[in-house]
Amino acid sequence: MAYQFQHPNSGTKVFFVGNYLPRNCGIATFTYDLSHAVEEEIGKGSYRVVAMNNTPDGYDYPEQVSFEIHQNR
Known part of the structure; x- marks a missing residue:
C-alpha cells in the first residue's frame, strides 16, 4: 500500500535538528539524506536545518542550515 503524504498547507515547514553535512558523521549523513x-515529497524549500557544531568555527553549511548550535556549551 502506497502512502501519499498530505500536508495542511503549502506554508508547512519541517525543521531538522542534528548533525548535518559537511560534518563528517553518520548522523550528519542520515539527516542530510532524510531532509x-x-x-x-513536499517540495523544494520545505525544510530548514538547525545544525549541531562540534568545533568553535562551525562548518561551511549549505543554505538549508538556518541556525547553528554549539554542542558541549
Whole structure:
C-alpha cells in the first residue's frame, strides 16, 4: 500500500535538528539524506536545518542550515 503524504498547507515547514553535512558523521549523513527525501515529497524549500557544531568555527553549511548550535556549551 502506497502512502501519499498530505500536508495542511503549502506554508508547512519541517525543521531538522542534528548533525548535518559537511560534518563528517553518520548522523550528519542520515539527516542530510532524510531532509532531501522529505524535500522530494513536499517540495523544494520545505525544510530548514538547525545544525549541531562540534568545533568553535562551525562548518561551511549549505543554505538549508538556518541556525547553528554549539554542542558541549
